[in-house]
Amino acid sequence: MLFKTEGIVLGATSYSDTYSIAHLFTRDFGRVSYLLPISRGKKTKIRNSLFFPLSVLYLEVEHMPLRDVQRLKEVERQFPLYGLCTNMTKVSLAFFISEFLSFILRESDNNELTFDYLKNSIETLEATEKGLANFHLALMMGLTRFLGIYPNTEFTGNYSFFDLQHGEFVVNEPMHSYYLDRKESHYLRDLYRINYSNMHLFKLSRNNRNEIVDQLLDYYRLHIYNFPPLKSLEVLRELG
Structure with a gap:
């Protein structure tokens, strides 16, 4: 079934002599891998140059729920990235x-x-x-x-350490090693x-x-x- 959606290019990997795999984050399906034909001439329907990292694209795609790699039908750049x-x-x-x-x-x-x-x-x-x-x-x-x-970035003078594991400021130095010291924690609060x-x-x-x-x-x-x-x-x- 064909769908129209938008996608952000995350990258591409080699697959064969004629295809690569493009990885996109789409508005409707989340992260999806698409079969991308390797361009061979000016008449190529889907140009590889559209798939520069972070390019934002209009897509018409064939989407099958059980398929690991989906197919592209139409691709158009939304805006140039000069x-x-x-x-x-x-x-x-x-x-x-x-x-x-x-x-x-x-x-x-x-x-x-x-x-x-x-x-x-x-x-x-x-x-x-x-x-x-x-x-x-x-x-x-x-x-x-x-x-x-x-x-949780709530911070008072009593809460001196930022616990990275629990994502919050705490009063005492945590028992594990995943935390920021007093100086780093105060700096993070501002950041x-x-x-x-x-x-x-x-x-x-x-x-x-x-x-x-x-x-x-x-x-x-x-x-x-x-x-x-x-x-x-x-x-x-x-x-x-």
């Missing part, structure tokens, strides 16, 4: 975010709200010029709300105010930013099953 293809900071962010999402979005309820948040995030990244180095921090913070793992509108106001050094990314990834790994190390992280660490 910045994400030419600005090296945005390119680095696009590859990191798409790899991050490819693991985080393996299973997701509430697909429509999550899709709309991510689509707006991509449009914002394409248009933004200030505070780009903090963009992924704002996205990772915001996405926790849609995945049902948003931490949870970050969003796309104010991210340029957060003056972070490269070392600060890398420490925060590591802490956020630790938090996600504690709450998302089988979340592996990200290959694109080392490139992202070079952002100024």
